[in-house]
Structures are given as structure tokens and as C-alpha cells.
Amino acid sequence: MSETIDSQAHSDDGYEEPAILPLPLDAWHRAKGGRMVEFAGYHMPVQYEGIMAEHLWTREAAGLFDVSHMGQLTFTGEGVVPALEALMPADIAGLAFNRARYSLLLDAESGILDDLMLTRQAEDRVYMVVNGATKYDDIGHMIEQLPDDITLNLMEDHALLALQGPKAVDALARLIPGVADLVFMQAAAFEWQGHALWISRSGYTGEDGFEISVPAEAAEALADVLVAQPEVKPIGLGARDSLRLEAGLPLYGHDLSPETTPVMADLGFALFKRRRETADFPGAARILKEREQGAATKRVGLLVEGRQPVREGAIVVDAAGKEIGQVTSGGFAPTVGAPIAMAYVPAALAVPGTRVQLQQRGKPHDATVAALPFVPHRYFRGVK
The missing domain is CATH 3.30.1360.120 (Probable tRNA modification gtpase trme; domain 1)
Structure with missing residues (x-):
């Protein structure tokens, strides 16, 4: 090109x-x-x-x-829409002029670039x-x-x-x-x-x-x-x-990486119907299988007890203290008034209300899986 x-x-x-x-x-x-x-x-x-x-x-x-x-x-040139669609799961052809869309640049193995x-x-x-x-x-x-x-x-x-x-x-x-x-x-x-x-x-x-x-x-x-x-x-x-x-929005290099797929990252909304039907985007076979059967791990929100923030890199452990997941973003949430985090956990634990334990520098922190976002979005979608 x-x-x-x-x-x-x-x-x-x-x-x-x-x-x-x-x-x-x-x-x-x-x-x-x-x-x-x-x-x-x-x-x-x-x-x-x-x-x-x-x-x-x-x-x-x-x-x-x-x-x-x-x-x-x-990006300009004849055929630019199908050319970009070959790299990501967005339905660009169905997008009206001057309309924006969130999407994902994917590698051949379905990882998020x-x-x-x-x-x-x-x-x-x-x-x-x-x-x-x-x-x-x-x-x-x-x-x-x-x-x-x-x-x-x-x-x-x-x-x-x-x-x-x-x-x-x-x-x-x-x-x-x-x-x-x-x-x-x-x-x-x-x-x-x-x-x-x-x-x-x-x-x-x-x-x-x-x-x-x-x-x-x-x-x-x-x-x-x-x-x-x-x-x-x-x-x-x-x-x-x-x-x-x-707002429950992932940050690339922390919550998203080539090791995460759109389904793992809870970004299924970025997989548009026409593209799922044509299945002609990178990693489509794995992604569509995960969409149908579920991914082994999933990105979730966590409400952390106490006042101490739990940071990226803290581990999620089971009752025996075995590592089963990892915090990818965390900090104190001023609007919520408490520490919050996002982590990847086994799908069985990805249900809001599930109790988990986190370990940061050897210190345990109790947490509860929470629905995302922590604070409701207030986007303007038109006259109410």
C-alpha cells in the first residue's frame, strides 16, 4: 500500500x-x-x-x-472499506457517513492488537x-x-x-x-x-x-x-x-492485549452481525466459537472491600490460595467512593455478586464481582 x-x-x-x-x-x-x-x-x-x-x-x-x-x-482509496474490514470485525460498509464506531484490530489468532x-x-x-x-x-x-x-x-x-x-x-x-x-x-x-x-x-x-x-x-x-x-x-x-x-472502559496494554480475544474482554458488541455471518475477519473461527460456547476467562469488574486500592498485577486466588486470575486495572474510584478494579477470572466466577479474594504484595483483599460499568454512562443519544 x-x-x-x-x-x-x-x-x-x-x-x-x-x-x-x-x-x-x-x-x-x-x-x-x-x-x-x-x-x-x-x-x-x-x-x-x-x-x-x-x-x-x-x-x-x-x-x-x-x-x-x-x-x-x-485511509483513502477505492476499496478502502473492504480493505479495512479484512483487519477488524466492524461493519464499516453499513456505517453512515460521519458516524463513528468502536472496533478492534485483530491478529490471525484472534488476539487484540x-x-x-x-x-x-x-x-x-x-x-x-x-x-x-x-x-x-x-x-x-x-x-x-x-x-x-x-x-x-x-x-x-x-x-x-x-x-x-x-x-x-x-x-x-x-x-x-x-x-x-x-x-x-x-x-x-x-x-x-x-x-x-x-x-x-x-x-x-x-x-x-x-x-x-x-x-x-x-x-x-x-x-x-x-x-x-x-x-x-x-x-x-x-x-x-x-x-x-x-466507566468500565478497557485500556490497551493493560486490560487488552494479543493474549485476549473480544469475547474474553467482554467486547462482544464490537462483533457485528453481518461480519459474524460472513466470518471473514482475523481469528473469526475461534472468536465465533467462544461467542457460542463462552470463553474460559472473562473480564469483570471488582468492588474491593476497605479503602486500600488494588493495582494492576494483583492476583485473584481460590480458597486454596492458587492463582486463578489477575487484576489488569485498579484504583480508588472517587465517584463510587471505594476501590475498584477490573480483572480476568474463570468464567464460572464472572457472575456479579461472586466473592473472590485478591492478593497484593502477599496481603489479602476481599472483593465482589460487579457488573460494568461501575458508574452509568451518560452519553447523549438524542432528545429524551
């Missing part, structure tokens, strides 16, 4: 992730008091005034997240957002798999901002008329101060909100006018993680 990635260092074997880089808003974060950490190859703000306060502000008002580390890709969001912008054009930590691996994999007449473009000249929370629509509509007409998983092109924006009503917190693709040169000006709105504060990675955990 053809591709238009110019600035990414690469070897004969494919594309390699570069050294730690600044985001377009690096100086802006530091000026706002952001405490910077290394994440996914970039310097990123983990917090500003504190994770707990930022988490609760987002649940009550609106938080601005810089997610420019994510990979923004476009990444989870992603895609939008069908036109007959021969698809926009996609992939995880920052895996974007170069994703690009390499897709370049190998896609036909030569499909062009992949990495939008390195664009930033990506996420405005999340129940008051996000009030703040953004004040600046960009028309965004309030979007519903969950719908996107459209807008203009702001002469700059072309691509805005989707989506996000990673469980709240209503928007993701805004903006030229990097305009990102700071847009961030400034957004945080000038009374509903909006800048929010760091720490609260982004606790918000997505409460």
Missing part, C-alpha cells in the same frame, strides 16, 4: 517509535501547572490541581484533556484514532496488510483534544455553533477562526463530550478559549484513568 508518513524514523523492518517527544501543548501544560510524566512516547500532564478534584470536576462540569499522543490516521475508533467520512475515506502507545505498531501492521492502492496518512500536524463532562456541550456550543446537534458517535467538520476542525461526540470517560481534531498550530488558542469557559478546567492523565475505570 502507499503511505504518506514523512517524519517518522523507520528501519527496514517497519516503523519505530521515536524518543520522548513534546506534545503541541507541552508549554501550555507546564504554564498551567501540569505535572509532566512520560507516557506513550510523550511528555504528558498527569495532574494539575489533583487527581481527585479533577475527576470530580469532570463528572460535574467539563474537563479538557490533551490526547494528542493518540494516532490520528486517514489494539482497540480504536473509526469514522466513515466518505465513500473512499475513513478517519481512525488508535492508541498512542501502539500507533506505530498499528501502522506497520496495516501497511503490511492493506492493498497498495490504499493510502494511509498519519496526521502528525494535528492535535486531539477531548472535552468531557455533562457541561461540555454548553461550553463548546458557545464557541462552535452546531456541535450541540451532534449525538453520541456522530461527527462533523466545523470551522473555528479559519481553522478546519473535525469534531465527534464521543470520549473515554463515560460522560457526554467531544473529541476535537485541530491543526497543531491552532491547538493552544483553542485550549485557551475552552478553559476560559466557566465550566472547563484542564485535566490530566490521572483523572482520565480513574474516569475510564469507573
